[in-house]
Amino acid sequence: MSLSLDDVLKKSLLPKSDYKAGKSKAEVAAHTKSKKLYKLSSNENLLGSSSLALQAIRDSIPRLNEYCDRSDKKLREALADYYKEIGLTASQFITDNSAVSLINLIETCFLREGDEIIITNPSFKPYAVFARKLGATVIDVPLVGDEFVPDVNAIKEAITERTRLIFLTSPNNPTGTYIPKKYMDQIVDLLPDFVVLVYDEVYFQFVDVDDYVRAYDYLDSGKHIIGVNSFSKAYGLAGLRSGYAYSSEKIARYVSQGRTPFMINTLTMEASMAALKDDQFIQETVSIIHKEKAFLYGELDKLGIKYWKSQANFITIRPEMNDLTFEAAMLEEGLMVRPVANFGAPDCIRVTIGDREANEAYLSALKKVLNLN
Numbered sequence: 001m002s003l004s005l006d007d008v009l010k011k012s013l014l015p016k017s018d019y020k021a022g023k024s025k026a027e028v029a030a031h032t033k034s035k036k037l038y039k040l041s042s043n044e045n046l047l048g049s050s051s052l053a054l055q056a057i058r059d060s061i062p063r064l065n066e067y068c069d070r071s072d073k074k075l076r077e078a079l080a081d082y083y084k085e086i087g088l089t090a091s092q093f094i095t096d097n098s099a100v101s102l103i104n105l106i107e108t109c110f111l112r113e114g115d116e117i118i119i120t121n122p123s124f125k126p127y128a129v130f131a132r133k134l135g136a137t138v139i140d141v142p143l144v145g146d147e148f149v150p151d152v153n154a155i156k157e158a159i160t161e162r163t164r165l166i167f168l169t170s171p172n173n174p175t176g177t178y179i180p181k182k183y184m185d186q187i188v189d190l191l192p193d194f195v196v197l198v199y200d201e202v203y204f205q206f207v208d209v210d211d212y213v214r215a216y217d218y219l220d221s222g223k224h225i226i227g228v229n230s231f232s233k234a235y236g237l238a239g240l241r242s243g244y245a246y247s248s249e250k251i252a253r254y255v256s257q258g259r260t261p262f263m264i265n266t267l268t269m270e271a272s273m274a275a276l277k278d279d280q281f282i283q284e285t286v287s288i289i290h291k292e293k294a295f296l297y298g299e300l301d302k303l304g305i306k307y308w309k310s311q312a313n314f315i316t317i318r319p320e321m322n323d324l325t326f327e328a329a330m331l332e333e334g335l336m337v338r339p340v341a342n343f344g345a346p347d348c349i350r351v352t353i354g355d356r357e358a359n360e361a362y363l364s365a366l367k368k369v370l371n372l373n
């Protein structure tokens with residue numbers, strides 16, 4: 001037999017991924033001349049991490065020689081407690097090492113070769129990347145207008161007997177826009193029984209509008225919806241990798257069967273449970289984001305830069321410059337920002353809202369790079 005490993009790899013078992021995760025600060029620092037580096041490229045928490053979570057991690061370190069709990073029951077019970085006013089129970093939750101991991105898990109559970117998923121670009125790239133790896137067909141029904149709302153009729157027309165999942169994101173990455181309730185109502189209404197709506201709400205804490213809805217608002221509708229969440233953003237635990245989803249008991253049980261045993265390690269378990277109790281940290285985080293968001297809107301208006309009003313902890317702008325040239329020039333000034341062309345937003349740059357010092361550094365770099373006064 002002359003078959004070699006190279007032959008196998010050449011057949012490319014997996015399609016190439018064109019999703020490039022954001023660079024770390026250390027990776028970039030080694031190549032930049034600027035003395036101080038501001039990382040505004042990954043929507044991390046500008047205040048650091050929940051202190052309750054950090055304490056829980058310190059307290060758990062002596063137990064790291066022991067295997068962690070086999071089951072995630074403790075965390076699911078803590079989540080049920082957090083959502084007790086909504087009436088969610090522990091058996092409606094699915095936990096995993098991040099929202100990205102949950103997206104992969106959900107797609108693995110629902111997509112088979114030839115199945116279809118509907119996404120609405122510009123959107124978070126991994127939805128499509130994971131689906132293609134599973135041999136599914138990705139149907140893009142682009143968001144419409146300057147407010148980037150879903151095209152309800154086009155979604156309806158795009159649904160076929162092969163459609164299994166629809167992904168919607170609110171607040172959306174990379175636009176920062178949200179999906180007003182009236183659109184969500186219409187979309188949920190048109191879902192056939194064989195389609196599951198995956199609603200990514202990882203930035204929900206930052207929303208400051210009244211007509212925002214959560215996935216749990218539709219759990220009693222008789223339609224199938226999964227809410228996806230993360231500890232990376234408002235809780236400031238991006239490096240820990242922790243996320244959760246919730247749905248009907250039936251769907252949560254089905255998806256949970258696909259989880260790996262011992263998935264939630266001791267530190268993730270204890271830190272996530274502690275973070276859920278840290279309302280003060282969330283309040284501080286949200287309040288500084290809202291304050292700095294208003295400051296940045298004012299300054300961007302003065303500079304005449306096109307941006308989109310955001311319900312998340314970042315603001316996407318469209319500078320009049322090639323996106324990669326702009327990224328490189330900003331880096332020279334010590335600012336890490338994120339071009340989002342591969343999320344379906346050509347020429348646009350996503351910039352995390354920082355503290356006042358970071359935002360001022362961003363604005364002065366912006367003026368220099370774009371030659372504005």
Ligand SMILES: Cc1ncc(COP(=O)(O)O)c(C=O)c1O
Binds near residue numbers: 099169231242243
């Ligand atoms: C819309 C959206 N979903 C999911 C994630 C991933 O979150 P996690 O860090 O939990 O994987 C992000 C992170 O940028 C995001 O913007």
